[in-house]
Each structure stands twice: as structure tokens, then as C-alpha cells.
Amino acid sequence: MRIKIAKTAGFCFGVDRAVKMAFDTAENSPNAVTLGPIIHNPQIVSRLESMGVRSVSSPEEILPDTTVVIRSHGVGQPVYDYLCEHHIPFVDATCPFVAKIHQIVKEYSEKGYLILIAGDKTHPEVEGIVGFCRSGAVAFNREEELRKMTEKNPEWTSRPAILVAQTTFNIQEWRKSAFFAKKVYTNLIIFDTICNATEMRQQEAIVLA
Amino acid sequence: MRIKIAKTAGFCFGVDRAVKMAFDTAENSPNAVTLGPIIHNPQIVSRLESMGVRSVSSPEEILPDTTVVIRSHGVGQPVYDYLCEHHIPFVDATCPFVAKIHQIVKEYSEKGYLILIAGDKTHPEVEGIVGFCRSGAVAFNREEELRKMTEKNPEWTSRPAILVAQTTFNIQEWRKSAFFAKKVYTNLIIFDTICNATEMRQQEAIVLA
Numbered sequence: 115m116r117i118k119i120a121k122t123a124g125f126c127f128g129v130d131r132a133v134k135m136a137f138d139t140a141e142n143s144p145n146a147v148t149l150g151p152i153i154h155n156p157q158i159v160s161r162l163e164s165m166g167v168r169s170v171s172s173p174e175e176i177l178p179d180t181t182v183v184i185r186s187h188g189v190g191q192p193v194y195d196y197l198c199e200h201h202i203p204f205v206d207a208t209c210p211f212v213a214k215i216h217q218i219v220k221e222y223s224e225k226g227y228l229i230l231i232a233g234d235k236t237h238p239e240v241e242g243i244v245g246f247c248r249s250g251a252v253a254f255n256r257e258e259e260l261r262k263m264t265e266k267n268p269e270w271t272s273r274p275a276i277l278v279a280q281t282t283f284n285i286q287e288w289r290k291s292a293f294f295a296k297k298v299y300t301n302l303i304i305f306d307t308i309c310n311a312t313e314m315r316q317q318e319a320i321v322l323a
Numbered sequence: 324m325r326i327k328i329a330k331t332a333g334f335c336f337g338v339d340r341a342v343k344m345a346f347d348t349a350e351n352s353p354n355a356v357t358l359g360p361i362i363h364n365p366q367i368v369s370r371l372e373s374m375g376v377r378s379v380s381s382p383e384e385i386l387p388d389t390t391v392v393i394r395s396h397g398v399g400q401p402v403y404d405y406l407c408e409h410h411i412p413f414v415d416a417t418c419p420f421v422a423k424i425h426q427i428v429k430e431y432s433e434k435g436y437l438i439l440i441a442g443d444k445t446h447p448e449v450e451g452i453v454g455f456c457r458s459g460a461v462a463f464n465r466e467e468e469l470r471k472m473t474e475k476n477p478e479w480t481s482r483p484a485i486l487v488a489q490t491t492f493n494i495q496e497w498r499k500s501a502f503f504a505k506k507v508y509t510n511l512i513i514f515d516t517i518c519n520a521t522e523m524r525q526q527e528a529i530v531l532a
Contacts, residue, residue, distance in 0.1 A: 180425065206463045214512065218512070272468070292515055293519065293522055296518065296519035296522070297519045303423065303427070303514060304514065304515040304516075304517050305512060305513065305514060305515075306501055306513040306514075307513075310502065310505035314500055
């Protein structure tokens with residue numbers, strides 16, 4: 115078997131930046147933790163642990179006088195609120211492309227828009243996006259899922275609504291979903307929030323296959 | 324030669340609605356004009372003329388006591404201002420999908436964003452969109468054009484910017500343009516404003532070819 119390595123393989127901009135910020139924090143703060151593993155890479159997570167930076171799975175686990183690193187996936191507003199209320203200092207390594215989605219869903223959900231999110235609802239990035247929605251947010255992983263949910267909730271189609279995507283969402287599924295949504299939702303704004311690195315990788319994967 | 328007629332051939336929703344509104348206006352208003360031909364269809368334009376509704380090419384041509392029909396392509400803010408200042412009543416048949424683009428570019432240009440428009444700058448729809456931009460708006464017809472303009476104006480890439488499309492823009496060119504813009508513009512929000520009817524037609528054209 116021949117293994118081909120894609121040109122676009124490696125850390126994306128957002129993860130690369132978050133890892134650098136975690137190492138900087140490790141050097142500068144006597145007590146630091148990351149909220150969830152900073153990256154899907156055991157070697158780097160181990161190196162951070164050897165510098166005293168372990169990963170915790172929820173804000174409640176954070177001990178006093180500890181600096182928290184928020185990873186590139188981002189977190190929802192309630193986590194920021196918790197950190198502020200408990201005076202926990204934090205370094206925000208949320209990917210700027212994800213932070214942009216947070217701004218968008220916050221603004222439109224405050225205006226009462228329905229928020230449709232093309233993404234995996236169990237993925238931390240989507241949990242963070244949902245955590246910035248002030249009112250109804252709905253995540254779906256496939257166009258078919260959006261279609262079924264819409265059939266069950268026909269009143270959604272006439273509500274002011276926006277459609278955004280998890281930055282790493284599948285492009286073919288996104289195009290199908292946007293096409294369906296344009297046809298059925300009569301008061302919809304579509305934000306294409308899939309990140310460039312994702313598009314490049316998916317295109318290269320098709321070429322390599 | 325065999326001529327195949329596409330299933331999606333015919334008036335789109337926005338034009339259909341505008342034509343109905345023009346006929347309603349013809350019946351209800353003694354003096355009415357359309358601002359530009361209501362549709363690219365000489366038979367319908369003739370029928371309207373026989374009902375006393377002719378087409379004028381600029382607001383300055385409108386005589387007193389005349390009702391104006393704004394066609395589906397829409398017009399820029401200065402035209403609305405002119406009509407209001409001169410107390411000219413109007414029926415607004417702007418396609419709701421185009422009106423949505425007007426809202427978007429107005430809001431973001433007021434905040435100082437650079438407005439990138441994928442569209443033909445000589446097309447009335449794009450002229451109308453540009454006419455809602457409070458600050459810098461740039462239209463381009465091909466990804467290559469956007470690329471060249473960006474090379475000449477590298478300072479654009481770090482400005483807050485949005486990308487929108489003429490509702491009838493070519494989908495392949497849109498995807499290429501959005502892909503390029505995501506890579507180069509670091510503070511960009513992309514609105515997919517190509518209308519569903521356009522997508523269906525372009526897809527069917529590919530299948531028929």
C-alpha cells in the first residue's frame with residue numbers, strides 16, 4: 115500500500131495558533147490548564163503536561179489561581195460568564211473564524227432569528243456556537259436531517275432565519291443544505307462560514323482518492 | 324436541431340411578482356410608469372403600454388401625478404430619496420431576495436466594511452446594490468478580476484469586508500471567488516445571496532448541455 119500525504123495535511127491556522135498560545139501560557143503562568151485537549155495530538159498534549167499544563171473537561175474543575183486556555187474550537191457564552199463570575203483569568207485561543215460565527219449567531223439570535231447550524235451537534239465547536247445563541251438554535255449534520263426537521267416544523271420556514279456552518283463542515287453537504295434552505299425558507303440569510311483550510315483539504319482529498 | 328426546453332424555464336418568482344404588481348398598478352392608477360422595462364419580454368411590455376404604462380429610463384423623466392413601479396432588479400437609495408423628495412408615489416416590486424442584499428450592504432457599509440459584490444457592475448441589480456452602499460463598494464464579474472483588484476489594493480485584505488453576490492451570478496464563478504476571498508481576506512463575512520431559481524437553472528443547464 116502506498117501512502118500519499120496531502121499537501122494541506124498538518125495543523126490549520128487556528129489550531130497552530132492555539133498550540134502556540136498554550137505553550138506561551140505554560141511558560142508565563144505558574145498554574146495553567148486547557149479546557150479540553152488543545153489538539154488531537156498526544157505528543158503535544160504530553161509535552162504540555164510535562165510543563166504543568168493539564169486538560170480539564172469542565173470549568174468547575176478549575177482550581178483557584180489557575181489560568182485557563184480556551185482552545186481553538188471555542189466555548190459558549192455561559193463558559194465566559196462562569197470564568198468572569200469566578201474571577202478566573204483566561205487566554206482565549208478561539209479560532210478567529212469560529213469567533214466570527216459566535217458574533218453572527220449572537221447578533222441574529224438576539225434579534226429573534228432562528229439559527230440553523232450545519233454541523234455536528236456533539237462537536238465542541240458546535241456546542242460553543244449553540245452556546246452563543248440567545249434563542250432557538252438547531253444543528254444538523256446532513257441535508258436530509260434539515261429536510262426532516264423542517265417537515266416536522268413547517269412554521270420555521272416563514273420565520274426570519276440564518277444558516278451558518280461549522281468551519282469544518284463537509285462542502286458537498288453544505289451546498290445541498292444551502293440549496294434546500296434557499297428553496298424552502300422564505301426569510302433566510304446564508305453565511306458561508308466553512309473555513310478555507312477545510313475547503314482546500316476536502317478538494318485535495320477528492321483529487322487524491 | 325432539437326430544442327429542449329428546461330423545466331425551470333420561465334419567469335422567476337421575483338419577476339412574476341413584479342409583472343403582477345405592474346398590471347395591478349396599471350388598473351388602479353390613471354398615470355403609471357415603470358422605471359426601466361419591467362421584464363425582458365416585448366409582448367408584456369407592449370401590453371402594459373396599451374394600458375398606458377410606459378417605461379422611463381430615469382426618475383427625472385417622471386411627470387407629476389404619476390405612480391412609479393420599481394422593477395424586480397431594485398434601485399439604489401438615491402432613487403428612493405429622489406422619489407420621496409419629489410413626492411412621487413411608488414410601488415416597490417423589488418425582488419425580496421434583492422431587497423435582502425440591499426439591507427445587508429447598507430448595514431455593513433454603514434459600519435465601514437468594504438463591500439465586495441460578485442456581479443456585473445453594468446447590470447441594474449448591481450447598480451441598485453451599489454446604490455445602497457454607504458462606503459467603498461467593488462463589483463467584479465470573475466474570480467480573476469477580484470484577484471487582480473486585490474493584488475492592486477493589498478490593504479483591502481485586512482479591512483473588515485463582506486462578500487455578496489448578484490442573485491443571478493454564475494455559481495462556479497461564485498465558488499471560486501468565495502474560495503479565493505476566504506484565503507486572502509482575513510476579516511471577511513460571506514453571504515451566499517445567489518437565488519434558488521438561479522441555482523436550479525444553472526444546474527439544469529449543465530444537465531441539458
